[in-house]
Amino acid sequence: MNEIRINVAIIGGGPAGLAAAAKLKKLGIDKILIIDREEKLGGILKQCIHNGFGLQYFKEDLTGPEYAYKFINKIEELGVEYIINTSVIDIKKGHGYEIYSINETHGLIKYRARTVILAMGCRERSRGAILIPGARCGGIMSAGSAQRLVNIMGYLPGKKIVILGSGDIGMIMARRFTLEGAEVIAVLEILDYLSGSKRNYVQCIEDFKIPIYFNQTIYQIYGHNRVKSIDIAQVDKNQNPIKVLERKLNCDTIIFSVGLIPENELSRSIGLQIDPVTQGPIVDEYLETSIPGIFSCGNVLQVSDLVDYVSKEGEKAAEGVMLFLNGNMPEKHWGKKVLAEGNIKYVLPQRISFWPNKDKFVEFSFRSKHPAKNITIRVYDKSKIIYENNMTKIVPGEMEKLKVKKELLLKSQGDINFSIYEKE
Amino acid sequence: MKKNKIFKKELICIVCPLGCLLKVEYQRQPNKIIKISGNKCKRGIKYAEKEIFSPSRVLTTTVRTLSNRVLPVRSVNEIPKHKIKYIIEELSRIIIKRDIKFGDIISVNRKGLKIEFMATDNIKLEKNV
Numbered sequence: 001m002n003e004i005r006i007n008v009a010i011i012g013g014g015p016a017g018l019a020a021a022a023k024l025k026k027l028g029i030d031k032i033l034i035i036d037r038e039e040k041l042g043g044i045l046k047q048c049i050h051n052g053f054g055l056q057y058f059k060e061d062l063t064g065p066e067y068a069y070k071f072i073n074k075i076e077e078l079g080v081e082y083i084i085n086t087s088v089i090d091i092k093k094g095h096g097y098e099i100y101s102i103n104e105t106h107g108l109i110k111y112r113a114r115t116v117i118l119a120m121g122c123r124e125r126s127r128g129a130i131l132i133p134g135a136r137c138g139g140i141m142s143a144g145s146a147q148r149l150v151n152i153m154g155y156l157p158g159k160k161i162v163i164l165g166s167g168d169i170g171m172i173m174a175r176r177f178t179l180e181g182a183e184v185i186a187v188l189e190i191l192d193y194l195s196g197s198k199r200n201y202v203q204c205i206e207d208f209k210i211p212i213y214f215n216q217t218i219y220q221i222y223g224h225n226r227v228k229s230i231d232i233a234q235v236d237k238n239q240n241p242i243k244v245l246e247r248k249l250n251c252d253t254i255i256f257s258v259g260l261i262p263e264n265e266l267s268r269s270i271g272l273q274i275d276p277v278t279q280g281p282i283v284d285e286y287l288e289t290s291i292p293g294i295f296s297c298g299n300v301l302q303v304s305d306l307v308d309y310v311s312k313e314g315e316k317a318a319e320g321v322m323l324f325l326n327g328n329m330p331e332k333h334w335g336k337k338v339l340a341e342g343n344i345k346y347v348l349p350q351r352i353s354f355w356p357n358k359d360k361f362v363e364f365s366f367r368s369k370h371p372a373k374n375i376t377i378r379v380y381d382k383s384k385i386i387y388e389n390n391m392t393k394i395v396p397g398e399m400e401k402l403k404v405k406k407e408l409l410l411k412s413q414g415d416i417n418f419s420i421y422e423k424e
Numbered sequence: 425m426k427k428n429k430i431f432k433k434e435l436i437c438i439v440c441p442l443g444c445l446l447k448v449e450y451q452r453q454p455n456k457i458i459k460i461s462g463n464k465c466k467r468g469i470k471y472a473e474k475e476i477f478s479p480s481r482v483l484t485t486t487v488r489t490l491s492n493r494v495l496p497v498r499s500v501n502e503i504p505k506h507k508i509k510y511i512i513e514e515l516s517r518i519i520i521k522r523d524i525k526f527g528d529i530i531s532v533n534r535k536g537l538k539i540e541f542m543a544t545d546n547i548k549l550e551k552n553v
Contacts, residue, residue, distance in 0.1 A: 049496035050484045055440050063484055063498050065544040069526055151486055154494035179485055179512050198436045198443035
């Protein structure tokens with residue numbers, strides 16, 4: 001089998017991979033290849049036809065396809081190579097990295113890359129993952145599948161629809177279904193607060209007067225060939241259904257919008273260390289994983305709320321790749337641990353290697369476990385507080401960013417901790 | 425007396441992902457914002473004024489084509505909220521019978537109402553379709 005030698009292999013041609021490719025080319029790196037398994041570049045943006053993308057990155061209000069189009073144009077202009085309809089099936093460590101991929105025309109293709117950027121995105125959490133009992137009939141699908149059916153293929157999955165989960169895709173699909181002539185009879189959220197953004201609540205739920213119920217979940221699904229009805233129930237504090245407070249709803253379709261999970265099958269097969277909370281690889285400030293030369297960015301690393309963050313992450317990984325290829329990797333790879341404490345669900349990067357460069361700050365992203373008001377984010381080591389920042393509120397549905405001076409982190413002793421303090 | 429009545433309303437600003445909670449006091453006839461608080465930027469004021477007196481939205485949807493894919497489109501301008509239902513029904517009657525390039529305009533013309541939509545993807549019709 002012939003092998004094709006390249007400098008950087010980018011796995012995935014969605015927003016993260018595209019941004020990384022464009023940045024790499026601008027930094028003067030050549031022999032970059034984007035490998036994507038679909039028939040068009042752009043990843044999930046292709047089916048997100050609603051607007052609201054790019055407000056931060058481009059300072060414009062764009063739809064998903066428009067946002068992707070801008071990046072695709074950019075990489076075409078820069079002459080970045082890409083291959084579509086091609087799946088990467090394995091990555092092996094050898095002299096550099098061996099990337100095995102397959103497509104219909106060439107069969108098995110082997111690339112030998114000096115560095116790899118993992119940008120495979122995420123998948124949707126399924127019905128099985130949240131243990132919803134009942135019939136396994138037609139008419140049950142995830143919000144993303146429904147979005148593809150409606151926005152690309154042009155099919156409406158049903159007429160009377162119930163959506164479980166108040167995530168952003170769920171709310172956006174509630175609006176899409178309504179516009180396309182279906183009736184959304186309920187959006188159910190097991191928590192007592194919205195898991196998506198307030199903005200989507202206003203323009204998707206409120207605008208179209210869609211009923212939304214909190215602290216409620218699906219208790220049972222009935223139907224033979226097709227969903228006929230469901231039992232929904234109020235839940236207690238531990239999210240267990242209270243049987244007395246159960247009621248029946250007639251519907252023909254159930255849509256699950258219950259969260260996203262980074263898709264890390266490839267990462268696991270290479271043997272990358274995975275963070276059990278983010279379910280993405282553990283990385284340092286340049287998004288380098290536990291194996292030197294393999295970087296990760298976008299939703300495969302951590303599920304972001306905004307595509308703008310994903311593009312920025314892609315560019316960060318590209319900078320890391322450039323430093324790596326120029327031989328500027330830190331001697332002490334993976335110096336310090338960054339730990340999440342208390343109400344902080346996770347912090348990213350989980351390690352700091354102190355790459356030799358001009359950056360004065362390290363940017364952290366984090367989420368809280370539950371909502372809190374009037375809080376202080378505290379960054380500290382075993383002896384002292386390194387940095388503090390006051391915030392009026394924090395909610396799990398919105399990722400927060402924090403910049404901390406690199407010299408302060410350099411001076412710290414031992415691990416670095418992140419915590420939330422609530423003021424009375 | 426009725427004329428000078430001051431109305432109070434709380435709105436969530438949807439201009440950017442911050443989602444500021446705006447507290448607005450306003451008057452009708454003439455329509456005027458008297459007081460606004462909670463906005464972190466100027467765009468919030470503009471949004472509140474628009475949202476209270478003439479709410480409108482960018483409409484994104486799909487249009488049928490002769491290929492096996494639908495064409496994603498967005499309205500070039502914001503559409504008054506109360507007209508969205510009517511416009512979406514008009515749009516559902518359109519079938520695209522030619523190749524479309526990103527940025528092409530598709531318009532809905534009916535009863536003196538002209539709404540322009542922009543294609544946000546390329547569509548190539550297969551031969552013999």
